[in-house]
Amino acid sequence: xxxxxxxxxxxxxxxxxxxxxxxxxxxxxxxxxxxxxxxxxxxxxxxxxxxxxxxxxxxxxxxxxxxxxxxxxxxxxxxxxxxxxxxxxxxxxxxxxxxxxxxxxxxxxxxxxxxxxxxxxxxxxxxxxxxxxxxxxxxxxxxxxxxxxxxxxxxxxxxxxxxxxxxxxxxxxxxxxxxxxxxxxxxxxxxx
Numbered sequence: 001x002x003x004x005x006x007x008x009x010x011x012x013x014x015x016x017x018x019x020x021x022x023x024x025x026x027x028x029x030x031x032x033x034x035x036x037x038x039x040x041x042x043x044x045x046x047x048x049x050x051x052x053x054x055x056x057x058x059x060x061x062x063x064x065x066x067x068x069x070x071x072x073x074x075x076x077x078x079x080x081x082x083x084x085x086x087x088x089x090x091x092x093x094x095x096x097x098x099x100x101x102x103x104x105x106x107x108x109x110x111x112x113x114x115x116x117x118x119x120x121x122x123x124x125x126x127x128x129x130x131x132x133x134x135x136x137x138x139x140x141x142x143x144x145x146x147x148x149x150x151x152x153x154x155x156x157x158x159x160x161x162x163x164x165x166x167x168x169x170x171x172x173x174x175x176x177x178x179x180x181x182x183x184x185x186x187x188x189x190x191x192x
Contacts, residue, residue, distance in 0.1 A: 002189045011191035029070040035145070037073035038091070038099030039133045052158035052164035054126070054151040056093050057079040058116040065115045069147065071132075073099055077189035080151065080191065089128065091149070098149075103173035105131045109166040110190060115150035126151045126163060 059068050059074040068075070078093040088102035107130060111123035118125065142183045153159040 012053040025070065028068070029075075032070040035069065035071045036133045037071045037096075039088075039099065039102050039105065041090075041100045042087050042102075045090075046087050048083050048085055049169070050084040050158075050162045052082050053160045054080045054082055055154070056091070057125060057150040057152060059147050059149045060115065064076055065112065065148065065150070068116050073097055074149070082151065082162060084162060084169065086169060088169065089166060096110045101128070101130050105133070106166065106170035106173070107131065109163050109170070110189045112148075112150055115148075118150070118152070120152065124152065126153055126159065129168065 056074075056078050058068045058077065060069060061073060073093065073096045074088055074091075078095060080094070081092040083090045086103070088104075089106070091099040093099070093100065108126065108127075109129065110127050110191045112127040113120060113122055115125055115127075116180070122146040127152070130147060130149070132147055153162065
């Protein structure tokens with residue numbers, strides 16, 4: 001039996017799938033081209049309150065954990081180092097510039113089980129909910145595009161300290177203000 005025809009058909013199907021994947025990523029990259037990864041780094045880094053080595057999974061629109069954003073610096077999975085200071089959280093992804101998220105831009109931190117192509121045990125991922133930076137309006141406001149970034153912490157002992165520290169700095173940055181705009185986002189309390 002001649003194997004040439006099945007081999008050609010298989011090659012054409014694979015080529016078609018690769019072309020569709022490439023076109024889809026290109027379209028997503030154009031859609032997200034105006035989004036900026038993080039905020040300008042502060043002039044002084046401050047004292048590290050907590051840190052952890054992690055695997056960065058993805059950044060998605062808020063409450064849409066299966067739709068990856070193609071933000072430069074946050075578009076691909078990577079090994080990461082997370083550092084929390086009084087000013088905010090620094091995400092240092094391998095092969096990218098560090099991304100800084102100020103405490104005032106953090107809405108919540110909690111646990112997750114699913115993000116894009118990663119499904120893990122219950123509460124196996126850390127979800128950092130924050131608002132993207134907009135160069136046109138440098139102030140942090142509540143009407144910015146809200147996103148979730150997902151991480152898998154390598155050492156489970158670092159997880160609770162990291163989550164608690166992020167909650168503390170974001171609550172401190174929110175201050176004693178009241179009203180719907182100042183109310184903190186709902187946090188996942190399964191992080192006991």
